[in-house]
Amino acid sequence: MSTVNFGSRELYLKVVYYGPGLCGKTTNLHYLYSKWPKNERGNMVSLATETERTLFFDFLPLSLGEIRGFKTKFGLYTVPGQVFYDATRKLVLRNADGVIFVADSQAERMDANLESLDNLSDHLAESKLALDKMPFVLQYNKRDLPSALPVSELSAALNPRKVPEFEAVAPTGAGVLETLKAAVRLVFNDQKNKK
Amino acid sequence: MAQQMVMYDQEFQQISAVCDRLAREASAKVVFLVDKNGQLIATHGGENLDTTSLASLTAGNIAATGGIAKLIDEKEFSQIFHEGQRDNVHINIVGGRVILVVIFDNRSSLGLVRLRVKKASEELSKIFDLLLKKADQPGAAESPFAEISDEDIDKLFTD
Numbered sequence: 001m002s003t004v005n006f007g008s009r010e011l012y013l014k015v016v017y018y019g020p021g022l023c024g025k026t027t028n029l030h031y032l033y034s035k036w037p038k039n040e041r042g043n044m045v046s047l048a049t050e051t052e053r054t055l056f057f058d059f060l061p062l063s064l065g066e067i068r069g070f071k072t073k074f075g076l077y078t079v080p081g082q083v084f085y086d087a088t089r090k091l092v093l094r095n096a097d098g099v100i101f102v103a104d105s106q107a108e109r110m111d112a113n114l115e116s117l118d119n120l121s122d123h124l125a126e127s128k129l130a131l132d133k134m135p136f137v138l139q140y141n142k143r144d145l146p147s148a149l150p151v152s153e154l155s156a157a158l159n160p161r162k163v164p165e166f167e168a169v170a171p172t173g174a175g176v177l178e179t180l181k182a183a184v185r186l187v188f189n190d191q192k193n194k195k
Numbered sequence: 196m197a198q199q200m201v202m203y204d205q206e207f208q209q210i211s212a213v214c215d216r217l218a219r220e221a222s223a224k225v226v227f228l229v230d231k232n233g234q235l236i237a238t239h240g241g242e243n244l245d246t247t248s249l250a251s252l253t254a255g256n257i258a259a260t261g262g263i264a265k266l267i268d269e270k271e272f273s274q275i276f277h278e279g280q281r282d283n284v285h286i287n288i289v290g291g292r293v294i295l296v297v298i299f300d301n302r303s304s305l306g307l308v309r310l311r312v313k314k315a316s317e318e319l320s321k322i323f324d325l326l327l328k329k330a331d332q333p334g335a336a337e338s339p340f341a342e343i344s345d346e347d348i349d350k351l352f353t354d
């Protein structure tokens with residue numbers, strides 16, 4: 001659910017990073033946090049366990065400059081990836097204006113990717129939203145690892161709809177900004193048709 | 196559920212005025228209003244606080260307690276109170292839509308805050324009802340989203 005505030009002249013949008021545990025969602029946010037101009041971002045909030053696994057969500061507020069006299073603000077959220085945090089995942093996903101699915105490229109994580117993607121469409125369906133109507137992009141992360149599957153294979157399995165897809169190595173930032181840009185573009189275009 | 200929330204200047208001023216008055220009448224340190232999405236709508240005070248993070252965490256808090264309510268077959272908990280050593284936080288859902296947060300210390304009391312929050316919530320509820328009606332009218336102010344071009348979006352990332 002986006003907000004248009006004519007009082008403060010701000011547009012606010014929410015984007016959620018989704019994906020299996022340890023695929024690199026939090027790392028995407030850490031990278032953006034470290035690179036974003038200080039006065040254009042807020043603090044990063046992480047609700048994590050003692051072992052730094054996401055418990056509820058990470059949150060990073062970013063400003064993206066002005067459009068038509070409105071400051072644009074994005075709230076980036078990550079969901080906890082582990083299967084047993086299903087209830088919290090659902091809460092974080094609520095009111096999302098767009099979703100970035102971060103897939104783990106490693107062959108041994110393919111089942112986890114598929115399961116997480118299924119879980120995403122189930123949750124959206126419960127809120128009467130369809131994944132294929134949602135601004136949605138894919139990121140194939142961990143391209144640096146030896147067991148990374150070819151992109152063609154990941155794409156065939158995870159991206160039947162051929163939404164924008166990006167290769168990434170989140171700790172170095174490769175592909176991180178490109179992924180976000182594509183999502184932002186889809187989100188804005190989607191908002192045009194809404195009311 | 197509405198896919199977009201629109202806040203007009205007039206209602207924004209009214210809402211800010213309600214928050215200011217609530218802060219005064221309840222002797223509160225900070226008052227802020229957040230939508231369920233985690234976006235800050237209006238604040239009074241809190242210049243030294245990270246209100247953006249507070250807004251997002253408050254929405255998360257409400258979402259989590261709402262989830263708990265559902266599991267034990269309760270309607271949502273409309274009020275939440277956190278008691279601290281020095282500061283206390285009172286959280287309240289207004290009209291099922293927005294979240295009103297009041298931070299206060301021992302210069303005020305829970306009783307006073309509850310009383311004032313009740314009155315402010317009724318006023319805010321009315322304003323939000325009108326706001327929704329207004330946004331539904333065909334002649335409502337044009338959403339800036341409608342005008343956004345591809346170049347606008349490109350420009351966001353070049354500077």
Ligand SMILES: Nc1nc2c(ncn2[C@@H]2O[C@H](COP(=O)(O)OP(=O)(O)O)[C@@H](O)[C@H]2O)c(=O)[nH]1
Binds near residue numbers: 026141144168
């Ligand atoms: N080699 C490699 N490690 C990564 C990459 N992205 C994330 N990691 C590591 O994977 C682990 C889990 O990342 P995290 O962002 O916490 O995953 P999350 O559960 O999706 O939030 C961390 O140790 C990261 O440093 C990547 O592209 N390549």
Ligand SMILES: [Mg+2]
Binds near residue numbers: 081
């Ligand atoms: Mg994480």
